[in-house]
Amino acid sequence: MEWPSILLSGITLAAIYGLLAIGISITWSSLGMVNMAYGLTFAGAGYGAWMMAEQFSESGMLVIAAGIVTGAVIGVIVCLIAFIPIHDKPNFNVRGLIATLAISLIGTQLLLMAFGPQAKTLPSLFGDWQWELGEELVLTADKVGTLLSSLLLLGLTLAWMKGSRRGLEIRAMMMNPYGAAICGIGVRSTGIYVMAITGALAGLGAVLLCQTYFVSPFSGLTPMIKGVSVALCGGLGSVSGALIAACILGLTEALTTAYLGGQYVLITQFIVIIIVLLIRPRGIAGMLDKAREA
Amino acid sequence: MFKVTRSENWKNPQDVWAPAVTRWKARMLPVGRLRWYYKAPAQGSALWRLRYPFTRRTVLRTRGVYNPKNLRAERTIVDRRPVYWALGLMLLALAPLSIESGALMAAGSVFCIYAAINLCWMLTIGTAGIFSLASPAVVGAAAYGSAWLAIQYGLPWWSLPFIGSVIGLVFGTVIAIPATRLDGFYYALLTLGINELCRVYVVQSRAFGSATGGLYGAPSYLPESWAENEQLMLGFYACMALMIAALFLYRFVNGTRLGRILRAAPEKKEAFAEATGIDFRSARVRVFLISSIALGTIGGFYATHFRGASPTLFSFDLVLMMLAMIVIGGLGRAEGAVVGTLIVIFIEKYLIDWGPARLILIGLIMLGVVLFLRGGLFGMKQQFRAWRNKKKSERRSTRAEKGGEMLPEEATETRDKDQIYARRFDKQQRDFLKTLVTDEVIEEHRLRPLGQHSEQLERLLVYFRRGVQNDKYAIVATVPFREYRVIALSGFRGVAPRVVDDKVYANEDEAYHGVFLRRVQDLLES
Incomplete structure (x- = not known):
């Protein structure tokens, strides 16, 4: 492995982690809920994409779209069960966390009952061409496709959050949920948008990661833990922090895989995260806790 | 012989007790304290004094009370948890004797x-x-x-x-x-x-x-x-x-x-x-x-x-299961941890034929507990009491008919239950007497405060005379035969009556009528 390809795989991983981490980060800062059902959204979206490929068409765009839509639908379901009924009740933080954990338990077991334990593979979405740039650097289709599609969706999401009325509402909720509610922003409706958007991001992440891994009921766990770690490292509630952290951890992973071996990936990542958190307890670009007291 | 004459506005005094009048109109709600737990009759028995060695702590926290009905001394166990713990652990210790599998x-x-x-x-x-x-x-x-x-x-x-x-x-x-x-x-x-x-x-x-x-x-x-x-x-x-x-x-x-x-x-x-x-x-x-x-x-x-x-x-699943255990029982309680564990382990190990469905059941229980309960299963009692108190106060605030009779909550608290019926009777009587107050009755009293009266007036006067001593109206002659004033008795020996107003009456009859008017006004206002 040489530097350019390490860099490339690092950036590819960073793109996927970024998708997951931004979803978790936005959910936390606008709804005040740690979405532990993110792994379920991930696995469910993988199954949605797989069913699309199996039943209808193997066209890359359609499979990706199916994954995104399934992810958004699961996100909305999680919101309806775990956010809407208890968001104004006492001790919502802990209860929301546990409710999403329970949903994730139920959902993964339902997936297991419906699809069985054996892993499914997705068709390759971006073809299998290669593009050689010099001697060391080979751009493969899946890496380029992953990078481009995640950047595209991320860019679209961020542009939507910057430019649209709904995005303005979400950003207001992220800044101060009480203030937003006083200004007439519906907490519940915004919650549904947020969960749909973050579910869609997780869906895209699922389809992209399932190029290299497989779709199985429990496949969402590791990506969720990685996404949570990245969000934590970047600072819950900060989009730019999540991106920086995604790059750092993606590079760490690529470097560890190249020089130490795959089994040390989590260890080095956690050492990095713990060091970052010990220096900055709120993450790289995290807001002070006062901003999110609800 | 005698000829019975009745004025046009005569009312049958028996009407007060007609079923239509005496029927209790306010909705009686089944509110009260049902004492379903055990009250030990013994006082001073050795069990209550049982202490942990070298401490002043008693094994059971109890409270001595007197039964309000028969005034017998009784003991209530304030905190029954040690009893339940002992029973539960005893059951657990004996369970292997009956289990073969x-x-x-x-x-x-x-x-x-x-x-x-x-x-x-x-x-x-x-x-x-x-x-x-x-x-x-x-x-x-x-x-x-x-x-x-x-x-x-x-x-x-x-x-x-x-x-x-x-x-x-x-x-x-x-x-x-x-x-x-x-x-x-x-x-x-x-x-x-x-x-x-x-x-x-x-x-x-x-x-x-x-x-x-x-x-x-x-x-x-x-x-x-x-x-x-x-x-x-x-x-x-x-x-x-x-x-x-x-x-x-x-x-x-x-x-x-x-x-x-x-x-x-x-x-x-x-x-x-x-x-x-x-x-x-x-x-x-x-x-x-x-x-x-x-x-x-x-x-x-x-x-x-x-x-x-x-x-x-x-594994993540184990963390999830253990979180389910402590959440179902209730965070921050030992009994919650143990009972939650019992429930989850029972579902997981005993219903093993169910396959993944048993984990879904655990998930559903967890979700239900988190969505509906504030403190898990063992917080249910407290949450239910809070909810019931809320409902009680809602009902109390929607009750329209009041007037001296006791509210249900007050009635359960009061020691003298006769008071409930006395006040209820008093209210019914006042409701009836209010219907007797007419201009003719007042005019009759003005003309002749003392002596024989019509039945309506006589009933009103009897009621007024029967009133309690404190704040009862009386007249006082500030200047004999020339100046009279209305006072209100204090009701307590040694405490002087207070002067009600500065109105001065020229003779006794006028003063009597002044007292009558005040009483009528008080009646109508009550």
């Missing part, structure tokens, strides 16, 4: 071990409010470490819990370092990651049995020569002893000074606790280390009980 006995041992783990975990999550999801990982690390050491160096089984406690202390110290800086969800998510890190490491490490799916071969306290049943029985009682030890640990951390300090400084209220002089940081580190040592000991015991350790100790 080995699987159920094994499930019983698993229940006791998990209950012990959950009790220690509850010390960090419930008492200290540190949302650490790495506590199962402490158990796993201690189990793996002690099993590995025992296999490598051929250590005896009784050394495993001690080794485990040392490993637990070291591991606990390591994961306590970030806890000093992070709080709330940052720490919860980080510890979840640490758990996953341990799992991946153990699954991939050859020393820890990546090939065999676990590390087995640790020495066990269960003698190989014993029959299967006897081994199971011994294992069960050993695990139960572990659980009881964990209960004592919980009691002595949560119920003493350390627990008080920690509960005084929950999350987001640290600043206040600090301002009142509570050093919550060192208390948190102390409870974290105590809990880690205990979890490590349990880990060592786990290794010797199951003759090894498996990677499932670190």
Whole structure:
């Protein structure tokens, strides 16, 4: 492995982690809920994409779209069960966390009952061409496709959050949920948008990661833990922090895989995260806790 | 003979008691205190005075009361939890005698071990409010470490819990370092990651049995020569002893000074606790280390009980299950930890034919508890009482008809139940008397305050005369035969009456009429 390809795989991983981490980060800062059902959204979206490929068409765009839509639908379901009924009740933080954990338990077991334990593979979405740039650097289709599609969706999401009325509402909720509610922003409706958007991001992440891994009921766990770690490292509630952290951890992973071996990936990542958190307890670009007291 | 003449506005005095009038119009709600619990008749019996040795603490907290109906001395147990604990543990101890299936006995041992783990975990999550999801990982690390050491160096089984406690202390110290800086969800998510890190490491490490799916071969306290049943029985009682030890640990951390300090400084209220002089940081580190040592000991015991350790100790599903156990019972309660564990283990181990459906059932119970209950199953009583009080006060505020009679809540509290009926009768009588007050009656009284009167006036006057002494109107002659004034009696011996107004009446009859008018006004206003 040489530097350019390490860099490339690092950036590819960073793109996927970024998708997951931004979803978790936005959910936390606008709804005040740690979405532990993110792994379920991930696995469910993988199954949605797989069913699309199996039943209808193997066209890359359609499979990706199916994954995104399934992810958004699961996100909305999680919101309806775990956010809407208890968001104004006492001790919502802990209860929301546990409710999403329970949903994730139920959902993964339902997936297991419906699809069985054996892993499914997705068709390759971006073809299998290669593009050689010099001697060391080979751009493969899946890496380029992953990078481009995640950047595209991320860019679209961020542009939507910057430019649209709904995005303005979400950003207001992220800044101060009480203030937003006083200004007439519906907490519940915004919650549904947020969960749909973050579910869609997780869906895209699922389809992209399932190029290299497989779709199985429990496949969402590791990506969720990685996404949570990245969000934590970047600072819950900060989009730019999540991106920086995604790059750092993606590079760490690529470097560890190249020089130490795959089994040390989590260890080095956690050492990095713990060091970052010990220096900055709120993450790289995290807001002070006062901003999110609800 | 006599001719009975009646004026046109005569009313039959019996009408007051007509069913249409006496019918109680206000809706009577079944509100009250139903005393369903046991009241011990004995007072001063030895049981009530039973104390723990060398302390002033009594075994049962009781309160002496007198039965309001027969004035017999009675004792009420204020806190019945010791009774329930004793009964429950006795049942658990006797359960193996009636269980034949080995699987159920094994499930019983698993229940006791998990209950012990959950009790220690509850010390960090419930008492200290540190949302650490790495506590199962402490158990796993201690189990793996002690099993590995025992296999490598051929250590005896009784050394495993001690080794485990040392490993637990070291591991606990390591994961306590970030806890000093992070709080709330940052720490919860980080510890979840640490758990996953341990799992991946153990699954991939050859020393820890990546090939065999676990590390087995640790020495066990269960003698190989014993029959299967006897081994199971011994294992069960050993695990139960572990659980009881964990209960004592919980009691002595949560119920003493350390627990008080920690509960005084929950999350987001640290600043206040600090301002009142509570050093919550060192208390948190102390409870974290105590809990880690205990979890490590349990880990060592786990290794010797199951003759090894498996990677499932670190799995996310196990963390989820254990979280389900303590959440279903209720955070911050020992009984919650134990009963929650019982429910989840029962579903998981006993309904094993259900397959994945039983995990879905556990998930649904967890979801239901979180969505509807504030403090788990054992917080239900409190939550129900709060809800009932809310409903009560809503009803009380919607009650339209009032007028001196007692409200249901007041009626249950009052000692003299005659008062309820006296006031109700008084209200009915006043309602009737109000209908008698007419211009003719007042005119009649003005013309002739004393002497024979019509029936209506006579009834009104009788009612007025019957009134209680305090604030009863009277007249006083300030200047005999020329100046009279209305006063109100104080009702107390030695306390002078007060002057009601500065109106001066020229003669006695006018003053009598003035008193009558005031009383009529008071009647109509009541």
